[in-house]
Amino acid sequence: MPELPEVEVVRAGLESAITSATVAAVRVFDERSLRRHDAPAEDFVDRLMGTTFAAPMRRGKFLWVPMGSETALVIHLGMSGQVLLREPDASLDRLTRISIDVAHPEHGPLRVDFVDQRIFGSMAIGRLVESGDVPGDLVPSQVTHIARDPMDPNFDDALFLARLAKRNTGIKRALLDQTLISGIGNIYADEALWASRVHYDQPTGSLSRPRAKTLLAEVRLVLGKALAEGGTSFDAQYLNVNGESGYFSHSLNAYGQQGLPCPRCGRMIVREQFMNRGSHFCPWCQRVRTGR
């Protein structure tokens, strides 16, 4: 499940490959992959044709490639999306939903394939608008509701902690709320909660400020470690921008570790259903704290 580190790997790979490249051809094999595009496929193709890409940007799990100052190609990988860079004449992956031929002034022709098994991901053209907090900072219209991610230099720690304290919900629900803090998905939420010894359903209102700060620090540590490793995976579903597996699962302490000993206390990691997904945690290290 691509989260911030995996999406950043894709962004960085695209940056070196398609910045300054011009679109020569676009093929949409499955229109369902345009779910975030507000017009028919023909419109998507027409608006891409002939444009030149600027350096790709990212906020949380959203990725976009500016096409001038007005619009951008918006990419979300969803659950299973991949962006594969291929030689122009390479065979198409069976699950390729969209394919874009580009010409780079120095590197020559290249194919950018959007491959997505479950079709929760998408490509779209978005209008660039002011993000609202930092003047002159532009994001696609599809991204305006997404909060800055914790690796963003403009992420406001104090603002996040204040908004978190005002929430009346469980901490994991808050971590997964992309309008509060972006880039965190199920894997890194479980890992950061394990690292900071917080139970997934700990009420946000009862989380002390020092503990909330620790949690935010652990979120950054976990994301930073995964970034350094080039993204994390467990089933080779995720491939980096070159089609090479970028997943490393050896450093997971809680996610998917149910039935295995907690690396910290040796007791068994359990998995519970929460928010229609699995929550992995150590029932000893991560207990709901009551009072004050």
Place this chain on the structure above:
DNA sequence: CCGGACTCCTGGTTGC
């Protein structure tokens, strides 16, 4: 504001 239920979706796995 909150939470639960539901939708989108299909390949791989499990179970009979």
Place this chain on the structure above:
DNA sequence: TGCAACCAGGAGTCCG
């Protein structure tokens, strides 16, 4: 061996 049921979950919507 064959097939159906089940599972994975990011994001959005709707409803109470």
